[in-house]
Amino acid sequence: MSTSRANAPYHHGNLRNALLDAALVILEREGEAGLGLRDLARAVGVSPAAPYRHFDSRAALLEALAVTGFQRFTRAMDEVAASGPADLASAMGKTYVLFALQNRALFRLMFSPQLRRDHRPGLRMASDAAFATLRHVIGGDLKEGRVAALAAWARVHGLAVLLLDGQIALQAGEDIEALVTAIVENRPVAP
Amino acid sequence: MSTSRANAPYHHGNLRNALLDAALVILEREGEAGLGLRDLARAVGVSPAAPYRHFDSRAALLEALAVTGFQRFTRAMDEVAASGPADLASAMGKTYVLFALQNRALFRLMFSPQLRRDHRPGLRMASDAAFATLRHVIGGDLKEGRVAALAAWARVHGLAVLLLDGQIALQAGEDIEALVTAIVENRPVAP
DNA sequence: CCTGCTATGTTATCAATGCTTACATTTATC
DNA sequence: GATAAATGTAAGCATTGATAACATAGCAGG
Numbered sequence: 229m230s231t232s233r234a235n236a237p238y239h240h241g242n243l244r245n246a247l248l249d250a251a252l253v254i255l256e257r258e259g260e261a262g263l264g265l266r267d268l269a270r271a272v273g274v275s276p277a278a279p280y281r282h283f284d285s286r287a288a289l290l291e292a293l294a295v296t297g298f299q300r301f302t303r304a305m306d307e308v309a310a311s312g313p314a315d316l317a318s319a320m321g322k323t324y325v326l327f328a329l330q331n332r333a334l335f336r337l338m339f340s341p342q343l344r345r346d347h348r349p350g351l352r353m354a355s356d357a358a359f360a361t362l363r364h365v366i367g368g369d370l371k372e373g374r375v376a377a378l379a380a381w382a383r384v385h386g387l388a389v390l391l392l393d394g395q396i397a398l399q400a401g402e403d404i405e406a407l408v409t410a411i412v413e414n415r416p417v418a419p
Numbered sequence: 420m421s422t423s424r425a426n427a428p429y430h431h432g433n434l435r436n437a438l439l440d441a442a443l444v445i446l447e448r449e450g451e452a453g454l455g456l457r458d459l460a461r462a463v464g465v466s467p468a469a470p471y472r473h474f475d476s477r478a479a480l481l482e483a484l485a486v487t488g489f490q491r492f493t494r495a496m497d498e499v500a501a502s503g504p505a506d507l508a509s510a511m512g513k514t515y516v517l518f519a520l521q522n523r524a525l526f527r528l529m530f531s532p533q534l535r536r537d538h539r540p541g542l543r544m545a546s547d548a549a550f551a552t553l554r555h556v557i558g559g560d561l562k563e564g565r566v567a568a569l570a571a572w573a574r575v576h577g578l579a580v581l582l583l584d585g586q587i588a589l590q591a592g593e594d595i596e597a598l599v600t601a602i603v604e605n606r607p608v609a610p
Numbered sequence: 611c612c613t614g615c616t617a618t619g620t621t622a623t624c625a626a627t628g629c630t631t632a633c634a635t636t637t638a639t640c
Numbered sequence: 641g642a643t644a645a646a647t648g649t650a651a652g653c654a655t656t657g658a659t660a661a662c663a664t665a666g667c668a669g670g
Contacts, residue, residue: 243618261533264656275620277659282618286657339584341527342452359586375601378578378587382602383570386577393530395550396569411570434647455627466649468629473647477628 244282246272251293255333260290260340290337291348297334298354301327305361320365321384321412326405328388336392387411435473437463442484446524451481451531481528482539488525489545492518496552511556512575512603517596519579527583578602 250271254263265286269276283289304327305320313319328335337343343351363377387408390396398404441462445454456477460467474480495518496511504510519526528534534542554568578599581587589595 259533259536265658266656276656277621278619280658336532339580339586341584342450344585345450375598375605378598379574379602379605382577382581383574384577385581386573386575386579387569388577389530389580390573390576393532394535395530399565407566407569410566411573414566414570456629457627467627468631468650469648471629 243272243274243278247279247282247289248292248296251289252296252334255293255337256331259333260337263290265289287343287346288348290340291343291351293334294338294340294343295350295354297331297338298351298358300331300334301338302354302358302361305358309361309365315413316365317380318409318413320362321380322409324362324384325388325391325408325412328392329404329408332392335388384412434463434465434469438470438473438480439483439487442480443487443525446484446528447522450524451528454481456480478534478537478539481531482534482542484525485529485531485534486541486545488522488529489542489549491522491525492529493545493549493552496549500552500556506604507556508571509600509604511553512571513600515553515575516579516582516599516603519583520595520599523583526579575603 247268251263251268254268254271265279266276268289269279272278279289283292304323308319308323309316311319338355362381387396391404391408396407398407438459442454442459445459445462456470457467459480460470463469470480474483495514499510499514500507502510529546553572578587582595582599587598589598
């Protein structure tokens, strides 16, 4: 290929992807507030101003991270839908919550109101794409109208947020995945 | 009383309360990230270092704000419980969501993982107090066990968060309060 | 090879912020 | 009044996001 710049290393290597990878690690370890451009540049081994060649601002970097988060989210949803589970809505709900638990800081970033405030079109598009499939499946599967679909979504999203924020205290010896399954499927823990 | 310092004006007036009031205004207008101690001091009309006489750090100020938020929240919950509605759980759920909508940034701050990270005892106590009553009412009213109580909580909290984050798009002419009522009471919008 | 041209990275620097220290001023108490 | 505590100010430090000027690496065409 002649125009292989997106993949081939230039000066450093493909710095943009290296920055995103390192940023994701720092994000999950330190939280969004602890992700500074200087630390990030130091982690990758470039000068403090180098990231600005790839991201206009810190907010733009966070947006790019959130977009990759929505892409992973979409992939996880598509995979579970393609696997053809017996109860599709419950399986997707469970995947929804587990995704949040396995990508804690990233999930929070995806729904960060700070990012949504300055209407970044890339984030909007990634978010819409992710929820288009989810909305379609939930709305088509439940067939109980808008309120039921929103209630199901709210239950799943609320469970994810409460677990992330440490509001739901696990009882002794309780398996978190079993609890999620029980709540999503709306049945007692011990069946 | 001899020790009326908490209320009586000293040099400036009771600076601590003035700071909290102004901080709440800035918080709802600019978001948590936009609440700087310099702006805050300027808004109240004191020097940039004056707030540090009342709050050890920016985090301590945010904690104090969150504590007042939990106190308001507790009051709202107690009031609706004392009013003796027909369906107590639904009434409290609706109050829960409306409180979030009427105190957007404050509600988010109350559940901020940043604040929870450094275990501040005041915040923990205020949070526990607020949820003790809620947990008691939900648990005692539903009588369907832990999973049902958590599911109800998750639905209400998730609805609040999704509305705050602008994820739920209102349809043309749709009343948000009616939608909240419908979802919380789990019935169609048009009865 | 040499000359533009673009993409990328570095150095130096600025402004704003959270925070601290040393000092000044007002109030309370004896 | 004297003294000590409480409260506010002034000045400055370290860090951070952001920008500007400069330097380097690849590419294209003569």
